[in-house]
Amino acid sequence: MKFRDILNSAGSNLWHNKGRTLLTIIAVLIGSLTISITLGINTGVNDYLHKQIGNVGNTEQMIISPQYSAGDGTGPQKYSTKKSSQNADGMMTKKDVEKIKRTKGIKNVKAMKDDNVEYAQGKSKTKYVINAQTTLGIKYDLFAGKQVATSGNKSEILLTKEMAKAFGYKKVRKILGKKINLVVISPVTKKKSTITAKVVGIRNESMVNSGQSVYSHGLSEKIVTANQDGLPKALKDRYTEVVATPVGKSDAAVAKAEKALSKKGYDAQTLKEAVKQLFQTFNAATGVLIIFGAIALIAASFGVINTLYMSVRDRTREIGLMKALGLGRGKVFSIFSCEAILIGLIGSLLGLISAMGLGQLLNKAATSSFLKGIDGFVLVQFNWSSSLLIVGIICLITFLAGTLPARRAAKLDPITALRYE
Amino acid sequence: MSLIEARDITRTYGKGTTSFQALRGVSLKIEKGESVAIIGKSGSGKSTLMHIMALLDHPSSGSILLNDQPTAKIKAKSLNKLRNQTFGFVFQQFFLNAQDNVLENVMLPMKIAGVTGKKRRELATSALEAVGLEAKMNNKASALSGGQKQRVCIARALVNNPEIIFADEPTGNLDSNTGAKVEDILFKLNREKGITLIIVTHDPDLAQKCDRQIQIKDGQVVKGDF
Secondary structure (H helix, E strand, C coil): CCHHHHHHHHHHHHHHCHHHHHHHHHHHHHHHHHHHHHHHHHHHHHHHHHHHHHHHCCCCCEEEEECCCHHHCCCCCCCCCCCCHHHHHCCEEHHHHHHHHHCCCEEEEEEEECCCCCEEECCCCCEECCCEEECCCCCCCEEEECCCCCCCCCCEEEEEHHHHHHCCCCCHHHHCCCEEEEEEECCCCCCEEEEEEEEEEEECCCCCCCCCEEECHHHHHHHHHHHCCCCCHHHHCEEEEEEEEECCCCHHHHHHHHHHHHHCCEEEEEHHHHHHHHHHHHHHHHHHHHHHHHHHHHHHHHHHHHHHHHHHHHCHHHHHHHHHCCCCHHHHHHHHHHHHHHHHHHHHHHHHHHHHHHHHHHHHHHHCCCCCCCCCCCCCCCCHHHHHHHHHHHHHHHHHHHHHHHHHHHHCCHHHHHHCC | CCCEEEEEEEEEECCHHHCEEEEEEEEEEECCCCEEEEECCCCCCHHHHHHHHCCCCCCCEEEEEECCEECCCCCHHHHHHHHHHHEEEEECCCCCCCCCEHHHHHHHHHHHHCCCHHHHHHHHHHHHHHCCCHHHCCCEHHHCCHHHHHHHHHHHHHCCCCCEEEEECCCCCCCHHHHHHHHHHHHHHHHHHCCEEEEEECCHHHHHCCCEEEEEECCEEEECCC
């Protein structure tokens, strides 16, 4: 018997029992749909994560902070040289910075001082509070313009699209090259100083450091100087944040540097890890959904076994006849395996198509609600390789489920089968 | 040289005290082009004998020779091919696939043999012409009368151009008029195409029309020239 005839025989039998076939296909479809949509979300999220890390560049950069801070909330803690109430506000002293600098495995240690700005003011004259940080030397995901200078004394700033609009530019690109004013009031002398900054870039909305403006190195130094006006010299060396770059870029090297810092009483986290942490919860959730999908598929495979046993029973005399007319065991086995694989193929393809449809709806819903304003994040995405893999695996599962009934059919004795009523 | 020869065939079902001996040493020879009736009451062992001669069942002892060659050691695959190309079967209960049309049913042995395309259709059509049903080839098998169904079965048995047709009570489910028509077709094939006919029946009238009658009783040949 040629493969085409085997396929025909399997297909026509499925067609002759439409109701039964449809129900089994629906069972497979549910499993396929669950797994496809979950993998689709996973692909979407990881694609975004990848893009973000790729855009940012230097993601191995570490942010170092004291291990003990008031925010821990784990009850009274014993004092040690590593843990002092001095660090409770998260600020670090010159001594801390020295200690960090001596740690092996890191380089380019930069300590950032308090750079609070009272308000910012642009063309529209409205005063806005500004949430910003000094450049970490990474490549920020830009909508337009260029990165700020990481050294020297140029006063440059990156703004978010929202800020640009607020400053009175309906077409946000128009703000590039324009100046805005940052007003700093010293907490000690209450002296008001105005610092001018040139807007050189506009940031994309992103999940990494979202909504923050970015100061160039020079701008930051000017703000710090204005802030510390009148401050005693001893208090000037207080740092909000210390950043450093690990010498080795491998995960192991980063982990080693982090361990060394931990011994000295500091927590360190690279940007990469921070981004990863964001998505770990997500991956855990999708993992659970995939398990549900797998359970649905296992249930469906019992449906396939059941359907095929019924098919073998219905066709017992036909099998007997075909065997009497010289059809070999292997071919009988193939006919029923084909039936099982066809159920898997149709079910998984329909599941995949429904998942793609559902994905479109989800994407629409997401971009108009919880992903609003986040650029480049397509929640549900499908790629060929994983889609084909899903279809392949489901066909394999249904084939395996079909082997039991197919074996029974193959082993039927033609005389007994022909006598079957 | 005989076409098919049975040598001292026994067939026992079951084991120990519940065992039942369906055949107790049957020997016979059938020549090419003969028409032979195997007659006996139900339970006499005539169907078992036919199954063993058609190589659908193995004898407990004894041997079947086809063209003087022993068949016991033929491998499953060659045996399937041999059955497909050498034998045709006509059953009392027809065994047609009700959902398929007449042509599909007749093509079944060739599908199994791996014959495809135009050749398959042509052979099936000419087999249907031989039984006078070419006009019905696109009808569903379930829509035919009993006599027509049995003629489709004969066409199916004929389509691979076999040497032997085994017919198990071919007229058992038919009234005498349609039965007679089916018999005529079978004997015509025997006369004109030289196909050896082995008919299992308990109908003495049908048996009389054959060249030779072999009577089976309690698993043994009781009458007939072998």
